[in-house]
Amino acid sequence: MLILSYFKRFLIFCFVMFLVFNPSVYSQKSTKKSEKKSTKEKVSEADKLKNEVIITVGNEKITFADLEKAFRKNMNRKDVKLWEVSRDSLDDFIELYTKYRLKVQDAIQRGFENDSSVIADISQNRRILAESYFLDKKLVDKMVDDMLRKRDRELQIAIMLFQFPMGNENDSMAAYLKGKACLDLLKQGKDFAELAKDSSDDKESGERGGVISTWITAGRTQRPIEDAIYKTKPGNYYPDLIKTRYGYFIVKVLKSEPRIKVRGSHILLSEGLDKDSARVSAKADSILNLIRKGADFARLAEENSEDPSSAIKGGDLGAWYSRSSGMENTGRNLLPPFEEALFSLKDGEISGKVFTDYGIHIIKRDSSKAFKLESEREEMKKLYKRIYFESDKRDFLDSVKKSFGFNIYYDVLKELVSSIDSTKNNLDTTWSKDISPELRNKNLYTFNNNNYKVDYVINRMNKQNDLRGFGLNTNDFKVAIDKLTDPLVYDAISPQLEKEYPDYANLLKEFKDGILLFKVEAMEVWDKLKFDSVLARSYWDTTKHKYITQPIYDISEIYVLSDSLANDIYNRLKAGSDFAELAKQHTQRAGYREKNGHWGRVTAKDNQLAKIVIEDNLKPGEFSKPHRYDNGFSIVKLNDYEAPRQKTFEEAIPDFAPTFQDLLQKHLSEKWISSLKAKYNVKVDKDKLTKIMNSLKKVS
Secondary structure, eight states, X not given: OHHHXXXXXHHHHHHHHHHHHSOOOOOOOOOOOOSSSOHHHHHHHHHHHHTSEEEEETTEEEEHHHHHHHHHHHTTOTTOOGGGSOHHHHHHHHHHHHHHHHHHHHHHHTTGGGOHHHHHHHHHHHHHHHHXXXXXXXXXHHHHXXXXXXXXXXXEEEEEEEEOGGXXXXXXXXXXXXXXXXXXXXXXXXXXXXXXXHHOSOHHHHTTTTBOSSOBOTTSSOHHHHHHHTTSOTTOBOSSOEEOSSEEEEEEEEEEXXXXXXXXXXXXXXXXXXXXXXHHHHHHHHHHHHHHTTOOHHHHXXXXXXXXXXXXXXXXXXXXXETTTEETTTOOOOOHHHHHXXXXXXXXXXXXXXXXXXXXXXXXXXXXXXXXXXXXXXXXXXXXXXXXXXXXXXXXXXXXXXXXXXXXXXXXXXXHHHXXXXXXXXXXXXXXXXXXXXXXXXXXXXXXXXXXXXXXXHHHHHHOGGGTTOBSSHHHHHHHHHHHHHHHHHHHHHHHHHHHOHHHHHHHHHHHHHHHHHXXXXXXXXXXXXXXXXXXXXXXXHHGGGOBOOOEEEEEXXXXXXXXXXXXXXXXXXXXXXHHHHHHHHOOXXXXXXXXXXXXXXXXXXXXXXXXXXXXXXXXXXBOOOEEETTEEEEEEEEEEEOOOBOOHHHHHHHHHHHHHHHHHHHHHHHHXXXXXXXXXXXXXXXXXXXXXHHHHHHO
């Protein structure tokens, strides 16, 4: 029963957390135009209506806007307008929401705001919320905005790569010198393409003068290269070597164009091209002439194209295509000659003959459109968090910490490292024994006008789980200090976030209310959900007719793999042979020969052999014919049968306990809510609510 109780408490807690973390919609102004009123007048009128108080819970005033916001969050309907909701659904929600506010008020009246465990929960989770919100608003959103701005364009680039030996970034001097020499030659006027062909370690692009066949947009290449090419004008090369984990790069921007996606169709001619190219080329000319005279491209594609996947669709490639993203459905890139021809056309234009490894193409550009960058925001956010976030987070937090006066006293850190055995880690219980009292009392770092001594760091490294197993060197101590100071950043910036972002302040309030609710509801309901056998027996007395035992079959089995043996045994049983003796001699089920095939008492619910008893309608003492079962054959004997009967109280407990517990929980909740309604006046002005909803319908 305790397991059920804690599970339900967990569900309630999850529900509270959902209320807190589900993003809310704060803008509630209507922007529809009215023939009689200007948009500004309508918005003002709508705001005035929404600020009307419609519910009073004790001293708390709840406006229409408050109720709409709560409905959107709790019912996960972020765009709904409250006047669109059915009145029954709205009344049900008002009842639910007023109960929620009553419970929170009760917790406050009991002084739970000052409870040490509540304060600790609020503080810990305030820090978690501040971290998530702060990093999203100040780092992730800004970086994603920058990526989206860049994705408005796509670039064609050429590169030279000077690779680190065996990919070892620490052995970079030779690559650097080679790259520097090539960069100097470029500055002297040497041709980029010639240098790429002669010197680049990327031989595939080098053969093309360094040209990368796929166009580039933000999020599609290594960040150092992306940053460089978006700072470089077309026709120019970036003036410095670009270091990546693979090697040094020199990059040149060949073209920079608006990023668009194109829908295209084609006719492919390929059969016999290797044997009689003139004939295939002449056929392509003939088709082109027909098109120029007005023949339907789609019909010609259906009749002539040797690309079966597109021919049946009139030549349509099947998806929008972008030079920097590939096919919208697969990401696959077209061959460069095909792509170049497609993008050189205008919408509705048809190419001449285009040659690729597949054959001769006649290409039509059907239509084109710009990307809706906002539609890519979530994709870019996921990509950013997966690839760049962790490294950016460290640099970003370091810069924020500097604004709060963070500083490590490196002379003290050096002294600390010198005083201990750096070959060990802090799992060794004696790692800090040689650190003198004088050194322990020195300041190791400062943050926000507070100094933190060496002894404080030692204690944290001995007690804090996420600081266990650290090395005793300068770098690991710096990482430990970061782990100790990062949370201080979130504590420090939380008040600033509350002032800057009203929605963050609301989230904090809701989070606090959720913790208070959980605390008071645990005391009034969940902690009282103990299994009372007296009450339970009273409940059982009124419902015991529902709890019936399963029919029980005492069975034995002879199991063999051969159907001929099974039939032979069956005939011997019919002739009067003893079932137990034959089972002892012949059954091939592991572990059952020594038990004379006896399974004991089973039910049809948990044993398939009992179903054979039912199927053959056996009576006690009778045996079945052979049945195919478990890759063999089973003959089943019914030794005894126990008919269904009403369960005893003890037997029925697992059946009715969940329902009984639910009823008890409901009883406790209703009793508590009734006492709260008597203590705190609850008033719902339904007439005003109706009036506001009708008025909003008119001005929306």
